Amino acid sequence: MKDPVTAVTGITYDRESIEKWLKTTRNTTCPVTKQPLPSDSDLTPNHTLRRLIQAWCIANASNGMDRIPTPKSPLDKSRVIKLIREFAVPSLCINALKKMDVLAKENERNRKCMQETGVGKPLVLFLIKCHRERRIVGLEEALRILYLTWLPSSEIKAVLNDKHDSIINCLIWILGFDFDQIETNNNSAVVVIKTHAMLVLRKVVEILNTRVLEKLEPEFFKQVLKIFNSKISQQATKSALMILTDVCLWGRNKSKIVEANAIFDLIEFELQKPDKNITELIINLLAHLCSCAEGRAQFIRHAGSIAMLAKRILRVSPATDDQAVHILSLISKYSAAKQVLLEMLRVGAVTKLCMVIQADCPAYLKEKASGVLRLHTNLWNNSPCIAVYLLTRYQR
Structure with missing residues (x-):
């Protein structure tokens, strides 16, 4: 003990x-x-x-036994309340933030106490004030504390939905801010600030109402994609993909994401062979974006898109197989120009669909792959790789 x-x-x-x-x-x-x-x-x-x-x-x-240090007294709410009150005093604000940062990083017990005391609202208001005054002192601590103590309480939901424009604009400002102009010798701090800004933005997006999400500006998507492409950290990359996946379901956001050149960025990122969990997120987001015409058009304009998709099938995870076959199904149904269908044949996508039918895959996925093959049997049945299979399975 x-x-x-x-x-x-x-x-x-x-x-x-x-x-x-x-x-x-x-x-x-x-x-x-x-x-x-x-x-x-x-x-x-x-x-x-x-x-x-x-x-x-x-x-x-x-x-060889080391003396166990005397444990610190558990954090109590009165101390947290005192620190929160110091937020309102300009001369004490930064010092209070630093003390809370130390407490939040110390242990889970402290974080729970800070959650229950309600540090979320004053931290959100502090961030908004920093944006309004174009001040970066205290951003790192405030973002980290807010992320570590995040609790989607009714109070935090109310303040975020009331000041949604302010907090979103603040986080986008942080993501796009050129910290090199101020701290040229502290790149690690820049990574921490922008990573935590992405983590907080993801939490914010999860609780904003749909009316707010439908009205996101193009700049929002540009900055999220900029962080995604910068690869500043694994956490920031995953958060960017999750944010785009969450918001693409509302309003014209799919079109806005496509207009920000997201599909090309996603394919180029995937061609660099990231971790499997990143691949799952990328293919899932591509499946959402390819459900609209402009998304499919941008997807097939990339020279390596179909080949990349074919290589990922049966190599990553069942979830990736599902979404990848879904993309091929959408292309085969709605974007089936002859050159696209021949490209699917040439890069092995058609062969992979045949392999899905023969592999140990769920019945619904096999049926989906079969449906794609049935659509264009007339064009694909002359391939020496799949001719016998297609002719015996789907006779004209």
Whole structure:
């Protein structure tokens, strides 16, 4: 034990272990006595046992034991409230932010206390003020605290939907800001600031109402794609893809994303063979964008698009197979120019569809692949790779 605490049932546990136990929703009893032990139960520090443990460590120092440091007192709401009040005092604001940043990074217990005290709203208002005053001091701390303590409470939802333009414009300003003009020797700080801005933007998008999402400006998509292409971090890349996937469902956002040249960017990124989880997100977003005519037109204009798609089928994941076959189905139905169909044959997309039918894939996916093959059997049945298969399966 490093921080022994006694539960209301009288049993002493290590704080980290019992808190982890209680955090699991099904664990609502004391592990030893089996008596009810709610997740908000008081845990009393066992100072006597802690001192005995520390004394034992000191006595065994010659055997390589390090003395366990005295744990800090748990963060209480009164301290957080005091720090929040200091936000309103210009001379104390930055110092308060730095203290809260240290607390938020320290442990999950602190973050939960800060969530319950309601740090989200003042942090959002602070970010909006920074944007309005074009001030970057404190951005790194504020963004990190907001992300680490994010809780979509009714209060945070209300302030975001009330000031949606302000917070979106603020985050887009941060993503597009040229920090090199100010901090040429601190590239790591720039990466942290923009990564956390993307992470916060993703959280914001998740709770904004649809009326707001339908009215997103083209600049929003340009900046998100700019961060995606910059590859500043894996977290920022994933967040950018998730944001675009979430917002493309509303209004004219698909067209706006396509107009921002997203499909070319996505294909070029995928051709560099990123991690599988990134590939899944890219193919999923491409499937959404290819459901509109301008998306399909941009997709087939890229020389390597169909070949890239064919290579990913049966090599990444069932989810990728599903979306990739869906894209080929959309192209075969609505963009089936002769040169496109011949390209599908030439780069192996048709062969891959045949392999899907023969592989251990779900029945619905096999049926979808079969449907694509049936559409253009007349053109594809002369291929030496698939002629026998097609002629025996789909006779004219």
